[in-house]
Amino acid sequence: MLIAYGMERAKFKGTSFRERCCVLMAAEQLLARTLNPRSIALFGTGPAQSVIEQCHKLGYTGELWPVHPTRETLAGVKCFKAVADLPHPPDAAFVAVNRHATIEVIAQLAKIGTGGAVCYASGFSESGMHSGVDGVALQEQLKNAAGEMPILGPNCYGYINALDGIALWPDQHGCKPLTSGAAIVSQSGNVGLNLTLQQRGLDLAYLVTVGNQATAGVEECLEVFIDDSRVTAIGLFIEAIVDPIRFAKLALKADQRNLRIVALQTGRSDAGAMIAASHTASLAGRRSAYQAFFNRCGVAMVDTPVELIETLKLLIQDGALTGNKLVSLSCSGGEASLIADLCEKTSLVFEPFANDQHSRISETLTELVTVGNPFDYHTFMWGDRTATANTFTQVMFGPQDATLLILDTPPRNDHDSKTWVTAAQSLGDAATATKRRGVIIATLPECVTEEVRTAATAANLVVLQGLNDAIIALNAAAWLSTNHPEQPPATVTAFTATKLINEADAKSLLQKNHVTVPIGKKSTRDDVANTATEIGYPITLKGLGLAHKSESGAVRVGLQNEQELTQALTKMPPSISDFLVEQTITDVVAEILVSIRRDPPVGWLITLGAGG
Numbered sequence: 001m002l003i004a005y006g007m008e009r010a011k012f013k014g015t016s017f018r019e020r021c022c023v024l025m026a027a028e029q030l031l032a033r034t035l036n037p038r039s040i041a042l043f044g045t046g047p048a049q050s051v052i053e054q055c056h057k058l059g060y061t062g063e064l065w066p067v068h069p070t071r072e073t074l075a076g077v078k079c080f081k082a083v084a085d086l087p088h089p090p091d092a093a094f095v096a097v098n099r100h101a102t103i104e105v106i107a108q109l110a111k112i113g114t115g116g117a118v119c120y121a122s123g124f125s126e127s128g129m130h131s132g133v134d135g136v137a138l139q140e141q142l143k144n145a146a147g148e149m150p151i152l153g154p155n156c157y158g159y160i161n162a163l164d165g166i167a168l169w170p171d172q173h174g175c176k177p178l179t180s181g182a183a184i185v186s187q188s189g190n191v192g193l194n195l196t197l198q199q200r201g202l203d204l205a206y207l208v209t210v211g212n213q214a215t216a217g218v219e220e221c222l223e224v225f226i227d228d229s230r231v232t233a234i235g236l237f238i239e240a241i242v243d244p245i246r247f248a249k250l251a252l253k254a255d256q257r258n259l260r261i262v263a264l265q266t267g268r269s270d271a272g273a274m275i276a277a278s279h280t281a282s283l284a285g286r287r288s289a290y291q292a293f294f295n296r297c298g299v300a301m302v303d304t305p306v307e308l309i310e311t312l313k314l315l316i317q318d319g320a321l322t323g324n325k326l327v328s329l330s331c332s333g334g335e336a337s338l339i340a341d342l343c344e345k346t347s348l349v350f351e352p353f354a355n356d357q358h359s360r361i362s363e364t365l366t367e368l369v370t371v372g373n374p375f376d377y378h379t380f381m382w383g384d385r386t387a388t389a390n391t392f393t394q395v396m397f398g399p400q401d402a403t404l405l406i407l408d409t410p411p412r413n414d415h416d417s418k419t420w421v422t423a424a425q426s427l428g429d430a431a432t433a434t435k436r437r438g439v440i441i442a443t444l445p446e447c448v449t450e451e452v453r454t455a456a457t458a459a460n461l462v463v464l465q466g467l468n469d470a471i472i473a474l475n476a477a478a479w480l481s482t483n484h485p486e487q488p489p490a491t492v493t494a495f496t497a498t499k500l501i502n503e504a505d506a507k508s509l510l511q512k513n514h515v516t517v518p519i520g521k522k523s524t525r526d527d528v529a530n531t532a533t534e535i536g537y538p539i540t541l542k543g544l545g546l547a548h549k550s551e552s553g554a555v556r557v558g559l560q561n562e563q564e565l566t567q568a569l570t571k572m573p574p575s576i577s578d579f580l581v582e583q584t585i586t587d588v589v590a591e592i593l594v595s596i597r598r599d600p601p602v603g604w605l606i607t608l609g610a611g612g
Helices: 017-035 046-058 099-112 135-146 189-196 218-227 244-256 270-280 287-297 305-318 333-343 355-362 385-396 418-434 450-458 467-482 503-512 525-535 562-571
Strands: 002-004 039-043 063-067 092-095 117-119 159-161 166-168 181-186 204-209 231-238 261-265 326-330 402-406 438-442 462-465 520-524 539-543 555-559 578-583 592-599 603-610
Touching: 017 092, 017 218, 039 046, 046 063, 046 092, 046 166, 092 099, 099 117, 099 135, 181 189, 181 218, 181 305, 189 204, 189 231, 189 305, 204 231, 218 231, 218 244, 231 305, 244 287, 261 287, 261 305, 287 603, 305 462, 305 467, 326 333, 326 385, 333 402, 333 467, 355 385, 385 402, 385 418, 402 418, 402 467, 418 438, 418 450, 438 467, 450 462, 462 467, 503 520, 503 578, 520 525, 525 539, 525 562, 525 578, 539 562, 555 562
Parallel strands: 039 063, 039 092, 092 117, 181 204, 181 231, 231 261, 326 402, 402 438, 438 462
Antiparallel strands: 002 603, 159 166, 159 204, 520 578, 539 555, 539 578, 592 603
8 A cells, every 4th residue: 555745846936825826827827728729829930830720720820920031921821020020919929949948039029928838849958968069058048938838848749629629739630629528637658649540439629739948837737637627537647747636736736627537657767767757857656656646646557559549538438437337248158158267356346136137137038048247148149139139228227437338349241240230229229228438349359340339429438349348448547437536745845865774773763753662672693692592583684885785685584592692694795894783673564665755756755565
């Protein structure tokens, strides 16, 4: 079990709490203006031209102002020579010039009161010192140039707002105009692009990439999303959280709006953390730390982009599940057995039907069908919408939190899939009649046709693709129903230096703070035997000055006499000069590990586990 505590983000040092709140509110309002602009300034050539084209494709009706010192037009739109020539301060800007010029442009935009900007250029803090240029110092210059004006990036691909037809995005994408849907924040531009290209039926309202998060990042985007009633779920593809305390407060605010958050955090392995540092200069934390932190915040964690998409599809339809009870419908015993196996290691349960409901379901079927859960309803009524809907209706009149229909549809055009569509419509009829939640699942992700998706949408059903991914999504949605954010803890200041305290000194500190420890004493190699006699056998001998004593062969437990002690001492590494001679506890009830540590950037962690 892990309990996470946050670390303070040293962003507004020297200002009062009220001043910090005012700055945060102003930044939020400016970012909201940036993400829904009525005027956009564009700097650069190729990427800026692509932004103009993508805005036109998505139906943007505001003003586009390319700025270029020599060109007359860009993508058929009249160019302005300089920032000073713009009609008025733009709501947003897309800056795609080299990193040094980016700083100059950002300073000019901030000076005239621009809402915010996307900084496309890389070569800032993520690159460190390269070719004699200090990327970290450049990013500080960029932040100073921006002042209170929010910037997405640097090292950032931009954003897409499908709700208002805006794409500050220099590439192709798969978004379409929407009236509501999921909002995703991604630290990776290319992963963000991939998420827009999904063919899984996720309504993607916002896709915002944040790059290095120099001024505006995950937390600032969350603030905007939570305040937009058209956003019905939030997804995160991130390497690190910059401001854990603020994130925790925003999670509470989202929960008050019944808005659920799902996170995919990368950089959890050693190799992944190194890549994260070079990618966006993020300090990625251990998975256990983020798992504890997100658990505290009521944020569901997933492991793959597909799991993220499938979970968001569930959440934008009807929110989190109301619990973990499921009923599975399929016309195959193999599918019924498979889904039962896949759910075994999750919190999801398939409870038997109550006797009266069992009887009502049986009355709609031939005597050859055995009623159970998961339920193989056979194919005797396949293609008969009325009969199938009648059975499904009796099934859905139960205490379950969702009813699943496993349905793989022939995807090729030369196949007749009308009867599969009928099965989907039957579940829709039953869901409408019972006002209960229905979910269609394709065992194989590619076996979903537009006809089935259309029938499902008409009946307010969600279609999940891939049985295993669907189970993970359902489990996350069930977890969200019972795990709500806790109040954020007090802030913890970040540490600047560490030192290793040997176990003898550490236990002395614990004793001073009223923690009971075994009787023990620090001793030199020559005096170990006398110390052991003084304490009394059995004793435990531990070498001091090592971070990992067991791995170095510097621990011997339960030594019964001086002979065993002498033998143990000769096997200890000769470099060890000091030891902890300690009483061995013999009447052990249980061994429990307790660990307290700081894990940047999340903060304090308490670990409780079995074992010593």
